[in-house]
Amino acid sequence: MSADADTLPRMTAAAADVTPPRPFLREHWPWLAAIFIAVVMPWFFFNWSTGRHSGFVLTMLSEIGLMTIFALSFNMQMGHTGLLSFGHAILFGLGGYCTAHALNAIKDGGLWLPTELVPLVGGVGGLFFGILFGYLATKQRATAFAMITMGMGELVAAAALMFMGFFGGEGGVSTNRVTGVSLLGASYSSSWQVYYLIVVWTVICVVAMRLQTMTPLGRMANACRDNFERAQFVGYDPRMVRFYQFVLSGFFAGIAGGLYAILYEIVTFDTVAAPKSATALLATYIGGAGGFFGPILGTILVVLLQSGVSLLSNAWLLYVGVLFIIMVMFAPGGIVGLIAAHAPIARIGRLRELAVPYIRVLFPGLITVLGFVALVELASFTTIGASQGKKLAIGGLAIDTATALPWIAAAAALLLGGFWLRREAAAFRRRWDALMDEAKAQGAAV
Numbered sequence: 005m006s007a008d009a010d011t012l013p014r015m016t017a018a019a020a021d022v023t024p025p026r027p028f029l030r031e032h033w034p035w036l037a038a039i040f041i042a043v044v045m046p047w048f049f050f051n052w053s054t055g056r057h058s059g060f061v062l063t064m065l066s067e068i069g070l071m072t073i074f075a076l077s078f079n080m081q082m083g084h085t086g087l088l089s090f091g092h093a094i095l096f097g098l099g100g101y102c103t104a105h106a107l108n109a110i111k112d113g114g115l116w117l118p119t120e121l122v123p124l125v126g127g128v129g130g131l132f133f134g135i136l137f138g139y140l141a142t143k144q145r146a147t148a149f150a151m152i153t154m155g156m157g158e159l160v161a162a163a164a165l166m167f168m169g170f171f172g173g174e175g176g177v178s179t180n181r182v183t184g185v186s187l188l189g190a191s192y193s194s195s196w197q198v199y200y201l202i203v204v205w206t207v208i209c210v211v212a213m214r215l216q217t218m219t220p221l222g223r224m225a226n227a228c229r230d231n232f233e234r235a236q237f238v239g240y241d242p243r244m245v246r247f248y249q250f251v252l253s254g255f256f257a258g259i260a261g262g263l264y265a266i267l268y269e270i271v272t273f274d275t276v277a278a279p280k281s282a283t284a285l286l287a288t289y290i291g292g293a294g295g296f297f298g299p300i301l302g303t304i305l306v307v308l309l310q311s312g313v314s315l316l317s318n319a320w321l322l323y324v325g326v327l328f329i330i331m332v333m334f335a336p337g338g339i340v341g342l343i344a345a346h347a348p349i350a351r352i353g354r355l356r357e358l359a360v361p362y363i364r365v366l367f368p369g370l371i372t373v374l375g376f377v378a379l380v381e382l383a384s385f386t387t388i389g390a391s392q393g394k395k396l397a398i399g400g401l402a403i404d405t406a407t408a409l410p411w412i413a414a415a416a417a418l419l420l421g422g423f424w425l426r427r428e429a430a431a432f433r434r435r436w437d438a439l440m441d442e443a444k445a446q447g448a449a450v
Contacts, residue, residue, distance in 0.1 A: 130258020
């Protein structure tokens with residue numbers, strides 16, 4: 005009896021220490037909300053009179069989906085393992101080439117594979133080339149690794165123009181996604197069918213990469229990123245951890261490349277070139293490499309800039325570059341880092357006190373941005389638009405670049421807005437520091 009009496013309190017205390025599981029919907033509602041938005045988004049751009057979706061919007065949304073996989077695979081190296089790669093596009097592009105050849109083989113009857121599973125061909129291709137290139141690149145780390153991957157990227161880009169049999173030269177490899185082989189009976193001749201195929205694969209890959217961060221390999225990748233010498237001291241080989249992460253990232257990058265081949269039905273040397281690697285770097289860094297969801301937010305922003313702003317301005321690359329510089333200088337943690345920085349203030353219930361300071365910063369910020377954009381567009385038009393016989397119009401208002409007034413107005417908006425923004429930013433900083441000091445005093449700081 006006494007033994008049972010002693011055991012009962014211990015069992016009760018142990019049961020009290022067990023945290024009850026959180027409800028599924030409460031735990032995963034952001035994921036479910038994102039999937040729901042992805043499913044219904046195309047129908048906001050559906051023309052009910054003609055019964056057709058917007059081809060431009062569907063293509064842009066599909067690009068966001070596959071580039072999300074690509075950016076997250078890049079972050080498996082950069083954010084999780086601390087490896088800055090300048091040649092990640094080779095895994096993406098080579099996976100795309102493998103997929104294009106597989107689609108042609110299916111079309112010719114030499115291979116049987118449902119279209120729904122064709123992206124796995126790209127994944128296997130990315131996995132194979134990840135093993136090949138990763139064996140060499142992961143022997144080094146830090147700057148040496150970055151330089152090796154840059155050399156590999158240039159090597160593959162040059163090979164894509166030389167070896168016609170596999171790469172197809174400048175014309176690339178054309179294919180046809182309508183193979184007639186499907187598990188669901190879908191033809192994939194319509195853009196909306198391809199979009200939902202990309203959505204399914206994006207969800208699968210995002211969940212898989214998220215789960216991978218919780219595995220022992222994912223944890224050791226973080227340990228090697230933070231202190232590879234200590235990881236080596238406790239018995240792990242940092243080089244093998246880097247290699248496994250490189251190979252796995254190649255698998256997911258190859259799937260993204262396979263979806264690219266299905267979407268555009270052509271794969272060219274641009275998919276393995278440096279600009280494609282730069283896109284992943286921009287999306288990851290702007291969104292925030294420190295958080296898993298950062299590259300997703302960065303991808304959405306970068307694709308919108310590429311697809312939307314490029315239609316409005318010839319200088320869209322300049323805007324992307326300026327945005328990247330601003331993020332590096334003032335928000336190195338990316339968008340996710342900016343959001344996380346507000347957590348201590350939110351914990352003490354004082355977040356609403358930043359509303360007015362944010363509004364006071366917003367107005368001079370908009371004036372500064374408008375002045376900068378106006379100057380860029382005026383300068384761009386005088387060198388490009390004027391030679392093409394076009395007329396400059398900003399907000400529906402015709403602008404005569406030959407007169408001094410538009411230039412003076414744009415410069416004044418930039419300078420005056422900049423000085424006003426600097427003063428308001430200083431006031432915002434003082435208020436921010438005061439709230440953070442209060443959060444630290446209450447023990448709510450991160």
